[in-house]
Amino acid sequence: MTKYPNDEFDRVPEFTNRKGVHRQAITGTAVRRSPLGWIVGFGILALVVGLFSFFVLPQLTGNPVATTAEASSSAPAAPSASATDDAGASSTDAASNAASEEPGASESAAAASSKAAAESAAKASKAAASSSEAAASSSAAASEPDLSAKVGVYNGSRRSGLAAAGKSTLSGAGFTNVSAANWTKKVNTSIVYYASDADKATAQKAASALGINAMYQTTQIPGKIAVVLGSDF
Structure with missing residues (x-):
């Protein structure tokens, strides 16, 4: 028999009205159930019921779930070519009717466009004429000799007085700015x-x-015009 140490139950007074005092034997640890277990259990049960209703029940009732291909085949068809043609014809007729209802606006737009084109052509012709006149005037100015231009007459031979003779000749021809060297x-x-x-x-x-008779264009000369008289002059 197990021997317990003395405690308050061993100290019993001599006269007392207390009856049935005893020790409670410890038979094991009390297990407290958590509500989380019930929630998990109900979740699993709902999942099983859902899978059963989605996969098994349609097979039993003869109404299987439609597949993706069947769903796409059941989509509404596109409008036929005849319907498209009818719509195009209707829009064309409407445009024609709108154009026929406003002839004055179309004629006014055409007249304005023709007027603008005529003005542009007139401006272009005027600009071309001005350019031609400027080119003609510059060409005429270039073709006219400048008798006041500086002209140098040079003696390239061994004969004395040759440059002076050339200067005299040019002065007689109307040149006014002639030098000799x-x-x-x-x-x-x-x-x-x-x-x-x-x-x-x-x-x-x-x-x-x-x-x-000989002429040559070059910038390697003193001045703009240089007349070099050789032994053949």
């Missing part, structure tokens, strides 16, 4: 040099007055 080296053939196209007419006038 010696060339740096001996030249056999007389030539007239000019710097640019604008000086060509003046150079031609000087060459014609002196009876010189």
